[in-house]
Amino acid sequence: MSADLLIRNRWVIDPSQKLNGGYDLVISDGRIMDIVTTDDGKTNDGKTNEPVQARETIDAAGCIVTPGLIDLHAHVISESTQLGVRADSVGIEQGVTTLVDAGSAGAWTFDAFLKEGVEPSITRVLAFLNISGDGLCRGGAELSDMSRLAAKDAVTLIREQPSIRGIKARMSASVVKNNGLAPLLVAKQAAREAGVPLMVHIGNAPPTLSEVLSLLDEGDVVTHAFHGKQGGILDVRGQLLPEAESALARGVLFDVGHGESSFSFRTMQQAKALGIAPYSISTDVHARNLNGPVHSLTHTMSKFLALGFTMYEIVAACTSAPAKVLGLEREIGTLAPGAYADVTILRRETMPIALTDSEQETILAKEAVFAQQVITSGKVLTCT
Ligand SMILES: [Zn+2]
The missing domain is CATH 2.30.40.10 (Urease, subunit C, domain 1)
Known part of the structure; x- marks a missing residue:
């Protein structure tokens, strides 16, 4: 041969x-x-x-x-958002062959994604399209004005552009302001119409996590699932929220989306003790967390080794699992012929290394x- x-x-x-x-x-x-x-x-x-x-x-x-590592949540539109980083610097240069830009662009700013994310990159760059037409290109409260949601344009664009693999909605108080669950309902409707998964960012209420989770279906993704803020997947006693339990049972997927304020060793350890593992491990890497606490996908993988996950589980969460979310499991995330x-x-x-989460907690790891x-x-x- x-x-x-x-x-x-x-x-x-x-x-x-x-x-x-x-x-x-x-x-x-x-x-x-x-x-x-x-x-x-x-x-x-x-x-x-x-x-x-x-x-x-x-x-x-x-x-x-x-298989080439896949980061399901990153931000790689650098000029228009002032948030993104150069895709290859967190992609192939760090061992990541596929990056998903999670919501930097919306339907009205998608050209910026192609120009700044896809065209200059050797890394395979895909997108979850923000349900806000502006994406993150105009400030941080992109779902506070319902007239800026672009469901129809998003569905049309998804049908034209194979690099768009899903829709993103950020459901925290600072993003939706007084709109409650309304942007999520619009995003879900658009995702179902286009036949793609929905990725939902969770953070501070309102809306509450229970309200958000109850609207998600099998194959939808909750990113920042293991954050350490109040109102997360665990209650004050460290027990799993009933709505989180039923979401997991329905096949809703919990993604890490580490970020600058969205991953807590404590939450992950408590969840692990309850038998809950992340479906996918992603970084939410962007300009403000690249130099800590996130650094890279492999650095994030090291944190999961330190928390006691096996290399096999960690690799699955960075290859076959995200490939499945993207509907590309025969093409990427696999070494099948x-x-x-x-x-x-x-x-x-094997080396001493200090690993820090988004809550400034540090683990001294051995590898x-x-x-x-x-x-x-x-x-x-x-x-x-
Ligand atoms: Zn993000």
Whole structure:
């Protein structure tokens, strides 16, 4: 078998195929061609390995190979919002092959997303479109004026633009002001009409979390699910809110969306003790949290290692899980033959490291995850 690239002697973790072991990865024409177990000389489907003649071979034992990491919540429109960061700086340069800009752009500012987010980037950049026509491009209370909601234009644009994978609505008091649940109802209606999931930001009430959760359906995403503010998923006794329990049972997905004020070690530890894990781990990286507490997706992954999650669980939450939210699980977030050859090569290093959450709480951890190399559609790049 001849191929463009062979990645050898690596520990592969690919939760989409329930793989966690020694495999070689064969890449050709920007796609995964084959994944071959190195233990018994058999391919994944039981056939005997053919020797691979590859033009390029990567061999660095001791690393972990995963599907290209996906960050489901980031902000990469830098000029129009003064909030976003350059996509490649938090994307491929940090081992993240796919970034989702969560609501920086609305239907009326979508050109800025294409110009500032997509066009200059090697990273695959997708979007959740803000239900506000302005997105975050004009200040921070984008759902306070119902006349600026752009449901019809959002639905039209989603049908035209495959890079839009969902709708975003920020449901906290500072964003909706006196509008209560009304913007959420508009956003939900538009999402159902366009056939895409809804991502809802939660924060300070009103509206209350119970009111917000009761409107969400299977496949919708709650971002900032593990924040440490009052009125979160846990009550004062640390018990799960009944509405959160029934939302989880319905298939509503809890995303991390770390951010500058939206991830608490304490909340996550209490939730973990109740058997609740995040469905997806995302950063909400933007200009104000890039230099702390967020830094990068791999830094966020290190925090979950420190909290006692397994590497397999963490990789699933950064690959197969977000790919499913995006409806792209056959193309990205997987190393199955035929998928895009998006691959991240990670190092798990034993070292003392201080990890800080959004509540300024610090854990002194003993190990951290770093991105070493990334392959995007078959092209090999070294991470910074
Ligand atoms: Zn955000």
